[in-house]
Amino acid sequence: MLVYQPYDCAPISEVALDDAASVQHKLERAAVAFKDRSHWLPVFERIEILKHLALLMEQEQYDFALLIAREGGKPLTDARSEVTRAINGIEIAISAIEHLAGEEVPMGLTPASKNRWAFTTPEPIGIVVAISAFNHPLNLIVHQVVPAIATGCPVLIKPAATTPLSCLRFVELIYETGLPESWCQTVVVEDNALAETLATDKRVAFLSFIGSGRVGWSLRSKLAPGTRYSLEHGGAAPVIVDRSADIDTIIEPLVKGGYYHAGQVCVSTQRIFIQEDIKEDFIARFVRRIERLEVGDPTLYETEVGPLILPKEVDRVETWVKEAIDGPGKLLTGGARISSTVFQPTVILEPGPAALVSQQEVFGPVTCIYGYTDLEDAIARANNLPFAFQSAVFTRDIDVALTAARLLDASAVLINDHTAFRTDWMPFSGRRQSGYGTGGIPHTMRDMLQNKMVVFRF
Secondary structure (H helix, E strand, O other): OEEEOOOOOOEEEEOOOOOHHHHHHHHHHHHHHHHOHHHOOOHHHHHHHHHHHHHHHHHOHHHHHHHHHHHHOOOHHHHHHHHHHHHHHHHHHHHHHOOOOOOEEOOOOOHHHOOEEEEEEEEEOOEEEEEOOOOOOOHHHHHHHHHHHHHOOOEEEEOOOOOOHHHHHHHHHHHHOOOOHHHEEEOOOOOHHHHHHHHOOOOEEEEEEEOOHHHHHHHHHHOOOOOEEEEEOOOOEEEEEOOOOOHHHHHHHHHHHHHHHHHOOOOOEEEEEEEHHHHHHHHHHHHHHHHOOOEOOOOOOOOOEOOOOOHHHHHHHHHHHHHHHHOOOEEEEOOOEOOOOOEOOEEEEOOOOOOHHHHOOOOOOEEEEEEEOOHHHHHHHHHOOOEEOEEEEEOOOHHHHHHHHHHOOOOEEEEOOOOOOOOOOOOEOOEEOOEEOOEOHHHHHHHOEEEEEEEEEO
């Protein structure tokens, strides 16, 4: 399989694909490794492996950043930040290991439970299958693979077919630490049916899926009995901008939230609800800044917005924008393709409520602005989609901040920050159609464990 860089569609590398026999072989290797409980990896070895991995990653920081920029189209400056976060993610997992402990279960509370002592101890859940997305081709892999290693679970990781190179190099470094290959294996496939076979195999104990809601919910319905799962999808993240907000300080966060990685982020700022009193001033400043964004080759440091991952995604975004401005929506800037994979950063004013850009996740460099006069009405409109992930409010009025925090239907409400803010240790999850389960490295580690209770009678 050829891997192309999205900016100019030039080939980067060729990668061998797994076939059905290879997938079954890798599943069986993982099953055999996990079944031999006497040879589970002790905790101190897992810590040593992860410490060694972090050191190896530090030695290849720039190489990883350039690889991310080339295969994923993320601007180099942001790609370097992704590598830094990935290394930090390994360190977060190491720190979290020491908190993975059971607890004493009280006995003697009834005559039937006297003369007993009970406690729980955490054990790895079993084989983890991780299906990842293209938009963070290293850090998402870390979020799925490192918790499995930290908790002692064999893991099979399937990177996105468009961005497998960062994952493959990362796993090569894992092998350099001395981790036996049966405990961490890559599966590279283009065939969706084969990926489904991997995820739904009865030997799989936990599925970690990052990707579209359509695929994620479909996989969930087909999992083998007993398989636990975590699904991370996306949404159409809303921002409320109150009249008290300081426009001078909110422009940069909103530009970052809306156009980071060309909007290809599951919590990218998409719908901006702005109080009518300040709408005109905000629009003028916001559009000026959007028009100054450096768009182009992601391997250059000055680039702020790179390409979309595939030409068909530009086709889709272009169609959605045209639909919006053919209706009541007004195009304020952008709205056209620059090349087969690069789309202009775009702002649309007041697209209709039924427009796709108002209803669905754009996953492209497009933000929409809607005016409001009543705060609770704006919040109701923000909540009026089947998605609920991260949201934000910009205000200097504590009453507005607290009202929005209480009434916004979201797993996180960011106050005076954009919707795409995230740290790798915080809980990160979508509600309703936006996902199931809680991401964030320590939280994922807990999901990959199950408690065993031990009861002594004396």
